[in-house]
Amino acid sequence: MSDMTAARIHKEEPHLIPVKTPVHLEWLRRQRNRPLLMKYFRQTRPITKSQQKQWRKNLNRKNARLFIVAAGGRWIGYVGFNPIDWRHKHAEFGIFILPEFQGGGHGKAAMRLLLEYGFVKLKLHKIYSDVIDYPNERRFEFYRKLGFKKEGRNKEHYRKGGRWFDSIPFSMFKSKSKK
Ligand SMILES: CC(C)(COP(=O)(O)OP(=O)(O)OC[C@H]1O[C@@H](n2cnc3c(N)ncnc32)[C@H](O)[C@@H]1OP(=O)(O)O)[C@@H](O)C(=O)NCCC(=O)NCCS
Numbered sequence: 225m226s227d228m229t230a231a232r233i234h235k236e237e238p239h240l241i242p243v244k245t246p247v248h249l250e251w252l253r254r255q256r257n258r259p260l261l262m263k264y265f266r267q268t269r270p271i272t273k274s275q276q277k278q279w280r281k282n283l284n285r286k287n288a289r290l291f292i293v294a295a296g297g298r299w300i301g302y303v304g305f306n307p308i309d310w311r312h313k314h315a316e317f318g319i320f321i322l323p324e325f326q327g328g329g330h331g332k333a334a335m336r337l338l339l340e341y342g343f344v345k346l347k348l349h350k351i352y353s354d355v356i357d358y359p360n361e362r363r364f365e366f367y368r369k370l371g372f373k374k375e376g377r378n379k380e381h382y383r384k385g386g387r388w389f390d391s392i393p394f395s396m397f398k399s400k401s402k403k
Pocket of ligand 1: 261264265318319320321322325326327328329330331332333355362363364365366367369
């Protein structure tokens with residue numbers, strides 16, 4: 225992709241496409257396996273096609289809302305809730321923006337769409353994520369800028385590459401949402 229294309233897409237407002245088809249799922253699998261993104265996820269190895277198929281089979285669709293983030297006619301990332309706890313009105317979210325489209329405001333814009341969908345349409349009370357605390361972690365700024373608050377620290381919560389990492393739960397409540 226040329227710099228011109230990235231610059232053009234940086235100006236476009238993103239929108240969300242519900243993940244429905246095998247083409248969507250295969251695209252997500254391939255992107256998640258990119259080393260520049262995979263290092264931020266809980267997965268430690270590339271996801272195979274059969275693992276993806278099994279994951280989809282086990283996915284409780286009532287408790288998940290997954291979206292591809294699109295802008296300027298390109299698929300540029302993912303946002304979604306999984307799982308949603310309907311009884312307690314909370315949901316865990318995930319997000320990624322492809323490295324070539326990061327830093328252009330798409331993450332923030334896509335997250336705002338997801339927050340609006342979660343708080344207004346799904347009527348959730350709380351939206352959260354549990355973020356792995358790598359050394360020199362700067363991504364927390366992203367959550368803070370959106371209005372998420374740090375809830376504490378989960379000690380040695382994830383194991384990656386033979387090492388333990390803490391994680392930081394970030395959350396937002398409906399009453400505190402800027403929407
Ligand atoms: C985190 C992520 C979604 C941010 O997406 P993005 O499109 O690059 O973010 P934006 O350009 O919308 O940035 C929004 C704000 O957060 C800040 N921000 C984003 N990523 C940041 C980082 N790594 N360090 C510091 N600040 C960051 C930006 O400076 C910006 O601030 P501003 O509003 O004052 O300009 C993206 O970097 C990503 O996909 N990372 C890898 C996967 C990941 O970490 N997912 C989340 C955990 S599962």
